[in-house]
Structures are given as structure tokens and as C-alpha cells.
Amino acid sequence: MSSFREEELKKRKTYLQIAGTACSNCRKTCREANVKTLLRCARCRVSHYCSKECQKADFQFHKVFCLAIEELSNNEQAWYSCNGLESEWNKRKIYQMQLLGFILDRELNNYERLAWLNQPKCQLCFKCPKDLKTPQALIPCPNCQVVFCCSPEHWKKHRSKHDDMCETYQIMLDCERIRYLPDQSLWAPEEYDENKLYPPLPKDWTGYFKWRKASIIPQRNDSFCRVITNTLSLPLTILSALSRFYTRDQLHSINDMVIHIIGANQYELSALMTFEEIMHVLPDIKVLHLVMVGLEMTPKHHGFPLRCCPRCTNENRMRVISMYPMIYHEFAKSSDYSQPHLAIGFNKDLGEDDFELWKPTIEFLLDKNLPSAFTSYSKKEAIEDVRIIKELGALILTGAKENKWSSTMPLVEPQEVDKFYYNNFYRTVFQGRVNKEKKEE
Ligand SMILES: [Zn+2]
Ligand SMILES: [Zn+2]
Ligand SMILES: [Zn+2]
Ligand SMILES: [Zn+2]
Ligand SMILES: [Zn+2]
Structure with missing residues (x-):
């Protein structure tokens, strides 16, 4: 501590x-x-x-x-x-x-x-x-x-x-x-599946906690599980987005997995430990590269390895994090850029006042045909995000749908009476542009 x-x-x-x-x-x-x-x-x-x-x-x-x-x-x-x-x-x-x-x-x-x-x-x-x-x-x-x-x-x-x-x-x-318990380190599940079965993702958090044998969590109760969904929501939302773009066999053949996190901030940093769950669900990953791009990512890091659980460490598996304090489309022009398996932004509100900042980033994702996803706090924001992305010509695969891997930990919305919000409540998944000829048919 x-x-x-x-x-x-x-x-x-x-x-x-x-x-x-x-x-x-x-x-x-x-x-x-x-x-x-x-x-x-x-x-x-x-x-x-x-x-x-x-x-x-x-x-x-x-x-x-x-x-x-x-x-x-x-x-x-x-x-x-x-x-x-x-x-x-x-x-x-x-x-x-x-x-x-x-x-x-x-x-x-x-x-x-x-x-x-x-x-x-x-x-x-x-x-x-x-x-x-x-x-x-x-x-x-x-x-x-x-x-x-x-x-x-x-x-x-x-x-x-x-x-x-x-x-x-x-x-x-x-x-x-x-x-806020001072000795509370956030629980991240360790590798446990002795049989190496690695079933597909369960259908919801209840199934997940059963699968992950959450009963072994000593302090387990409803609130405790809610607290850990707040951070585990990140790797599980990534995993479920990946399964939208790749078959199970494809996912199991990737050794070097690259995930770009667009507009990363303190929330993602506070959840760093839990990203290892991606490696536990996809056991063939040897190196997981987490690239966090956002103005709060200071200082800049070109990649340093993070500690893994004992079993991953024994198998020489690695989790490498890079941080770039810049806007994503600026990062995309830099020599450090390499194509990711997924680009994802958490709790984004593309509509707000920053649309001009977001536009080149979305254009880039579409031009490069990158597997992409965004989550948002509310349906209203999600619908607005879909409208914006669509206007830029995107092919939407999942538009403003409730995210079954959203956080279940309520947070108070200070600007509205009796309103609560949840991290990653809605999600939108898209890739590339709608085929023009098809559109005209
Ligand atoms: Zn006191
Ligand atoms: Zn591990
Ligand atoms: Zn005072
Ligand atoms: Zn009153
Ligand atoms: Zn009350």
C-alpha cells in the first residue's frame, strides 16, 4: 500500500x-x-x-x-x-x-x-x-x-x-x-482454468461471476461485485467488441494483440490491472499491447511491461502499455502508430462541443477500415454518436445498444436530481464506410 x-x-x-x-x-x-x-x-x-x-x-x-x-x-x-x-x-x-x-x-x-x-x-x-x-x-x-x-x-x-x-x-x-477502503486493491481475476477450456464469453455478469468462480473472492457481496464491474467493464467490453469482428478461431490465433484506447483518461488508468482479463479469456496471446491515447496520458511512454499474474508470468506472457498524450488522429500520423486489432473509446460524447476534434479521428478510423467501438453513459449520447458516425458514412454494426458488460456501479449525476449513470452503459460498434454502390441500389 x-x-x-x-x-x-x-x-x-x-x-x-x-x-x-x-x-x-x-x-x-x-x-x-x-x-x-x-x-x-x-x-x-x-x-x-x-x-x-x-x-x-x-x-x-x-x-x-x-x-x-x-x-x-x-x-x-x-x-x-x-x-x-x-x-x-x-x-x-x-x-x-x-x-x-x-x-x-x-x-x-x-x-x-x-x-x-x-x-x-x-x-x-x-x-x-x-x-x-x-x-x-x-x-x-x-x-x-x-x-x-x-x-x-x-x-x-x-x-x-x-x-x-x-x-x-x-x-x-x-x-x-x-x-475508499485504504487497503482495497481492485480485484482482477487470476488465470484459473486448469482445463484450458476457455469457453466463449458468458451471457451476462451473473454468468461471468459464476464462470470466474467469484465465490473465491473473500469479500464478495453484491456491492463488491458492482465495484469490480466498474473496471472489469473495460476488458469485457473490448472482448465482446472483438468477437463482433473476429471468429473464435481467428481470435485464438493472434499472438500479438494490439488495442488502441482513444481518449483514455484516469478511468482507464485506474483499471490497468483488469486488462489482463483479455489474456485470460484469449490464452494464445503472448503479448498484449495496450496503447492509450489521450491528452491526460502524461508523461509519454513508448511501452513498458506491466506485472502479470503468477501463471501468465510463468508462461512468459506480457502486457505492455504505451501512453501518448495527444489526440488520436495526431497519434495516427506519428511513427509510433501501428494498426490495432481494435480501436475503442470509452464513455465518449462525440456530439458535445468537440465534434471538430472528433471528426478527423472518426474519418481516420473509417478510411483505414479499422474495427472500432465507442461506449457512452446514456442512450441520448449514444444515439447522437451514431448519428454523427453515420453522417460521416460509417457502416454501423451495433448502434446505440445497451452494453451487457456495462458497469453496474451507480454514480450520481450531479447536474440532475435523482439521476444515476453507469460507465459504458451503451455501445456502438462500426467498421469502415457503407459501400456507395450498395447504398444507391
Ligand atoms: Zn473524524
Ligand atoms: Zn494472468
Ligand atoms: Zn471550513
Ligand atoms: Zn424545500
Ligand atoms: Zn434515502
Whole structure:
């Protein structure tokens, strides 16, 4: 366990911490800390602590953001009324984040951004504690403790809607607890198939966990399995896309497999260990080349081997990762480029504002007739992606379909009330262009 990871984990804030239901330092709730209420930071009124000791210990991390929030609180203009409108509340949050960035004289970091986007508010009228005339606290849901209303009346109106969602909030919190355990290394299955049968992919996660003898995972429970689908979704989505382009025999004859990951970021890096699963499902691979191309891939690496499980290591199998901090079509022009067996982009939204950036990349994939796939968080984004790719002439093999290998770990969508999203929820698979003559027939 590296202290670096511990430091990183410490800086992150869980939903319970952001909601003020858990200690900002040690993550304990009132019950876990055996106290009646948590102490609130008198300056920012955002961070909560189970004890003076925890408040002291957190101060070095908290200080800068605390002072910035205090300054923002004194700026009455920044707290204009949202008139009970979700859209106004969203706009105000973004405005306040700009002000906070201005005060800090830098962009908000990840933790600060999440804390601000998910700040507690009444789920019905979107009032934050600061908006309430009398200094009353928001009333939490007794079951999940992260959803609030400003009054019993608003709870009465919101109760039935929340009852449908409360369980998902609780699952989300349970997954988060598992992810933030300091000694939690993400489980990646080791090679186990003594008979070397390597059946085709099972039909869903339940089948997968049975096949992979997940019962041997010591901490196994529903939430734990959800947490590991969040990263295993990457190699399994790759495997299922490969099976769309190659027969089983073809796949079993590839010794040097090259996978390009387009627009890779922290999500893919955090899941590096799990990519070995590709080698476990396709046992004839001797070297798996993972080429991650994306602006966050710094520093540049032309390939270094990653540790494999004992059995793969014994058989001299290798997993080599390369990282290129650039846009894919720039990488494609470089001398480091070699043709992949699959080019795939995870959770991409081609439509957003970056279409001009994406266009040359898609054109390249189509020109080279490369087996390609994209996943996205939502159906809406997936449909938009298909529209864009089609407009460029692509032959779509699977268009905006639910991905059976999507993550099952719910993540909160901070810009929409009671919305959750899942990594790689939808997928689109395509190769080359539609044959023009055929189209004209
Ligand atoms: Zn504490
Ligand atoms: Zn504070
Ligand atoms: Zn309210
Ligand atoms: Zn609840
Ligand atoms: Zn292995």
C-alpha cells in the first residue's frame, strides 16, 4: 500500500462527507464515531467533524477551500434566489464555482468541484442551507442520509419519489465505502482454468461471476461485485467488441494483440490491472499491447511491461502499455502508430462541443477500415454518436445498444436530481464506410 494512494484517498470526499453526514477527516458517521452530532466548521459551514482532533488533522487539506467558501458566503450576489427551479440552481452552482476559482486564483480541483456540484440542498425547492431564512438545517432521509428536504412539508411531497430511489443511493454509498477502503486493491481475476477450456464469453455478469468462480473472492457481496464491474467493464467490453469482428478461431490465433484506447483518461488508468482479463479469456496471446491515447496520458511512454499474474508470468506472457498524450488522429500520423486489432473509446460524447476534434479521428478510423467501438453513459449520447458516425458514412454494426458488460456501479449525476449513470452503459460498434454502390441500389 503506497502512501501516495492513501494521500489521494484522503483528499477525495465521499457523498456522506459532502452531505455533512460523515466526518470530513475520518469518514465516520455519528453512529460510527459514537457521537450525537458532528461539529461543523464555523467558518465555511460545509465540513463536519466527529472530534476536535479530526478537525485539526483535516485543517491543512481544508484551509484553502474553507477560506474561499467563506468569502463566497459573504458575497450576497452569489446567492441569488433560484425560485425553486432546478435549472436556475444548476446555473448558480456553475456561477459560484467560477467565483470560487476566481477567489482561489486557479481552477477547482476534482474534489472541490465534486463537493460543490453535490452540495446539500432541498430535493424539492433547491434551497441550500445558506438560502434558508432561519438558520435551520436540512432534514436528511433517515435511510440514505445523503438526500435532504428543507421542511417536513417538502419531505411529504418528495417522499414517494425518493422511496423509489433511496435504495440506489444506498447501493451507491456502499460501493463508495468499498472503493475508499485504504487497503482495497481492485480485484482482477487470476488465470484459473486448469482445463484450458476457455469457453466463449458468458451471457451476462451473473454468468461471468459464476464462470470466474467469484465465490473465491473473500469479500464478495453484491456491492463488491458492482465495484469490480466498474473496471472489469473495460476488458469485457473490448472482448465482446472483438468477437463482433473476429471468429473464435481467428481470435485464438493472434499472438500479438494490439488495442488502441482513444481518449483514455484516469478511468482507464485506474483499471490497468483488469486488462489482463483479455489474456485470460484469449490464452494464445503472448503479448498484449495496450496503447492509450489521450491528452491526460502524461508523461509519454513508448511501452513498458506491466506485472502479470503468477501463471501468465510463468508462461512468459506480457502486457505492455504505451501512453501518448495527444489526440488520436495526431497519434495516427506519428511513427509510433501501428494498426490495432481494435480501436475503442470509452464513455465518449462525440456530439458535445468537440465534434471538430472528433471528426478527423472518426474519418481516420473509417478510411483505414479499422474495427472500432465507442461506449457512452446514456442512450441520448449514444444515439447522437451514431448519428454523427453515420453522417460521416460509417457502416454501423451495433448502434446505440445497451452494453451487457456495462458497469453496474451507480454514480450520481450531479447536474440532475435523482439521476444515476453507469460507465459504458451503451455501445456502438462500426467498421469502415457503407459501400456507395450498395447504398444507391
Ligand atoms: Zn473524524
Ligand atoms: Zn471550513
Ligand atoms: Zn424545500
Ligand atoms: Zn434515502
Ligand atoms: Zn494472468
